[in-house]
Amino acid sequence: MKLFNLSGRKTLEEASPVAFADWKDAPHGTAISLPQDVEVEDLRSHLNELTLIVLEFPIFRDGRAFTQARSLREYEGYKGEIRASGHLLPDQAIHLKRCGFDSVALPEEANTQDWDEQLSRYQFYYQNTAVSPV
């Protein structure tokens, strides 16, 4: 796995996340991995213990994790790292960053040049988001 930094914040490469299915009955640790059908409100009482939340993309065109990330930042006030993992394309770099993701887990052989290029592509955006004002 190769981590690509989207937000410029320090990332926690060493953390190994616990699957939500294992975590929910016995919350433990500081890093978890969340499937797309979990409502982030379910984490509320443990959020200040968590330093890494991985949001999973089983397929790149399933966009639920964008709303999960934005909810974590805007509604829950989560300040730790949010990481995208799964089937992701460099064309989604801006969407991830602007919804509050800090990093994306890529395969070792991934070409990060496309990701870099995409992040610096647009000089402005047409809409506010709670985590990245225009």
Add this chain to the structure above:
Amino acid sequence: MKRLSRPGEGEVLLLTANRLLDGRIVWLGEGERWRESIAEAKRFSYEEAGPALERALAAAAQKEVVAIYEVVAHDTQPPEPVTAREVIRAHGPSVHPDFSYDDALARTPAQEKERAQ
């Protein structure tokens, strides 16, 4: 892999696709080459079509064509598709006889455009 359509009595299977670069409808011909006219389409039995489709799909990963599938056609000369949809794909839009593919073999894209004007 999805089940193929089964040709009936006096019918065969053809393989078709759209060319990646310009979207043009093509038919798999002899030598596993994609042809622009249904008249040059190779005829397959139900048994032959499956492996041929597999080979074409594998080769398509090499970017030449997209959306490959099989078409049931009457075993005539040239083969004539059974469904309205495939008749239109084989011959062109019915509302524009001027865009017919039937005598388009010899024309270049530039000539196509000229004819349209």
Add this chain to the structure above:
Amino acid sequence: MTQSNSHSVGHYQYEERDRAFLQERINEFEGQVRRRLAGELSEEEFKPFRLMNGVYLQLHAYMLRVAIPYGVLDSRQLHKLADVAAKYDRNYGHFTTRQNIQFNWIALQDMPAILRELAEVDMHAIQTSGNCIRNVTSDEFAGAAKDELMDPRIYAEIVRQWSTLHPEFTFLPRKFKIAISGSPEDRVAARFHDIGLLARPSEHGPLFRLFVGGGLGRTPVVGQELFDSVREEDLIATLEAVLRVYNAFGRRDNLYKARIKILVQTIGLEAFRKAVEEELSRMDCAAYRLTPEHVAQIRARFAVPDLQAPADAASLFEQHKQADPAFARWVASNTHPHHHDSYICAVISLKTPGAIPGDVTAEQMHGLADLSARYAFGEVRVTHLQNLVFGHVRKDQLYDVWQGLQKLDLAAPNVGLISDIVSCPGLDYCNLANARSLPLAQKLGARFGDAALQAEIGALSIHMSGCINACGHHHVGNIGLLGVDKRGAETYQILLGGDGGENAAIGGILGPSFAEDEAVEAVARIVEFYLAQRQKGESFAAMLKRCGLKAFKEVAYETV
């Protein structure tokens, strides 16, 4: 507001940053095409990106759908569309029911070059397809109609900008369509959109009635009122909240159940409203507040036409009508009252009987652009019924406009009449269609093409779709036709009683489907029955209500 110039009446005038944004978007797409051709992107991965740039793979070729935000074009843009049609396509374009234009014979490798040409005139194809927020549609008489309460286009532009490359709502369960009107007469089919907005002024500023969960397609649903009065400052926050609920909970396991209408139906309007209100209560509202300054900024990018007219404009117009009955007939069907007494809105029918509905040649586009530059402040609007509109024509000049349209073969006097047929491209072009729709539309158009016959029949709409995706909006025609595949053969169902406007209604299916020519005859018998049995002044909808579907059914199947 600035005074008119020929390039900016009726739509947002781009700034440099908007142009730079388009260039970056084209660079991005060019890179995606390159990666696809290099094999770095699979077709499955490339598809959503090409769709979000308006590129479909249709039956015969790639199709490019160009956005016409809220349906407003200027003359230089129309000239450019004509150039694209001539240079890259087969010399024509097709106007759609969502106020866009489609080119049917485009090569993938030409796409970036075409997008660059369009960007020269501030046009793009962004989000004209794909599972994202689509091009926002609006009233074709916006800013001109006598009955308008407020001009919806400024808000349509605000929504367009807000939705453009929205980071959270670009990978939705399914497409999402928004329409906005500012008139009491619903000319945008607000109740048949994922979100329909009806704007009205109030002493506290503009208010928006918001309908949610309407749509046609496989499961036609009339949208329900979510909120009666959304305030201007809350407009964007409210849209965000609706989209968030949809993005989180809309179905993704079944393509046919993924639209927001299914979500609203499944959980119920009350539960949906509660979820939206919950979002709004937690949202960082300052970040999404639509400020008066922002509205003013957008408003300032719209020019208003300088409506001046000689004192005798209206009386000259009356003289022209008296002198030329053919002109008078065209005026009767193809115009709409303007808020200025000396002006009028002219509707240009793209339904010349026997022609393909919505198709316009490059020469016709150039001719229309010239006419609009000369007589209509350089502005052309596209209607959701596939016609065009000159919004502001001086009454004394309308005769010249009409003569100009005649030379272009675009003066059919049939707007709102039976041969003004709405039709999707159908199986002749479309990858999804089950049956052709254009030949049937052509036959029906020709069958009822006689101007006197049409005038006698009066207002009557025919809508035709080639499959249940319903791009021809067959559910909302007085008479709807739906192409159905029967073991590889094309057949047609008839629906009666649809209405896309204020009295929104979904047509009822008459019975088993007909072969193409039988369908033409059945429609003819239905129309004859209406002519013979209607009471004085009775509309088709009213008679259908009085006599019932069964009576029409008996007539339709009489000889089959």
